[in-house]
Amino acid sequence: MRIRIVDAFTDRPFAGNPAGVLLLDSFPDDAWLQNVAQEVNHAETAFAHPLPEGAEADWALRWFTPVAEVAMCGHATLATAHVLTSTSTSTSTSTSTSTHDGPIRFATRSGVLIATPQPDGSLTLDFPTAPLTPVAVPDGIAEALGAELLSAFDTGPHVGNLLVELADEKTVLGLAPDARALARHSERGVIATARAADPAAGHDYVSRCFFPHIGIDEDPVTGSAHTALAPFWSERLGSPTLTGLQASARSGLVRTELRGRRTLLTGRAVTVIDGELLTDGEPLKP
Secondary structure: OEEEEEEEOOOOOOOOEEEEEEEOOOOOOHHHHHHHHHHHOOOEEEEEEEOOOOOOOOEEEEEEOOOOEEOOOHHHHHHHHHHHHHOOEEOOOOEEOOOOOOOEEEEEOOEEEEEEEOOOOOEEEEEEOOOOEEOOOOOOHHHHHOOOOOEEEEOHHHHOEEEEEOOOHHHHHOOOOOHHHHHOOOOOEEEEEEEOOOHHHOOOEEEEEEEHHHOEEEEOOOOOOHHHHHHHHHHHHOOOEEEEEEOOOOOEEEEEEEEOOEEEEEEOEEEEEEEEOOOOOOOOOO
16 A cells, blocks of 8 residues: 655745654554554654545544554645545545545544645645633743743643743753653643744744654654643733744744634645555464
C-alpha cells in the first residue's frame, strides 16, 4: 500500500514537522496501526479512510506516535489534507488520479475537523480552541526545563499539555530540558512560550514543545499546541490573527486566527517521500 512522508507547516523539504500518511479502505486492528507508526518513527503517523456519502465527515482520521494513539494532531492532519488535495490518492486496494476538491471534513477523536485549501497553496485547519486554566507552577518543572516560569496553564482534555510562559524569546530558544523529569510533570507534555523579541522578524510569539510522555522529547512543529497558544497570545497582544514560530531544529511557522471556540491554523506542506509499505500486517515472504 502507498505511504507518504510529508513535511508540515513548512514550504520546503527537511523542515517543519514530518508525518507519515496512509490512506486505507478501513482501519485495521490497533496493533497494526501502532506497529506502522513505530516503523515510520515520526512524531505522528496519520491513518485515514473514506466515509460513505451522508456521513458526518468525508474521511475518518486517527493519529499515532511511535508509542501511543493521540487525541489531536495538527501537523499530521495538515499532512493528510495536503496528500488529499495536491497529489494523486490511493487506498490499500484502489488508486485514483483525482484529488479532493474543496474543504475536507475529518471525523476524529476530537470531533469533526475541517481542512480548507487556500488560493495561495496553504491549508487552513479548523480546530477547537483549547480552554486555558491558570494553575500553580508544579514543583520541579522549572528545574526540569532549566528556566524560571512566569505563569502556567492547563490546556484542557484534547491538548492535554502544560503551557508555561517564560521571560523572553532567548530563554525559550536556549532551553535544554531534562526529558525524564518533564515526563513526570504533565499528562502529555510541556509547551514553553514567550513573546517574540522582534515582531518585525515575521512572528509574534515563539514556542517549543516537549512530549517525552508519548515518546517525543521535542516535537518540531505542533499544530495542536497552537490551539492553546492562539488564545494565550491573542489576549495579551490584542489581535485575533497572529503568527507563531515553533523554534525546533527544523522549525516552522503557524498562522493562527482565534474565532471564539474555534481556532484556525494555516500552514503549508511538502511531500518528501512517496513509496510503498510492503506488508499488510502479515510476515513478509523471503
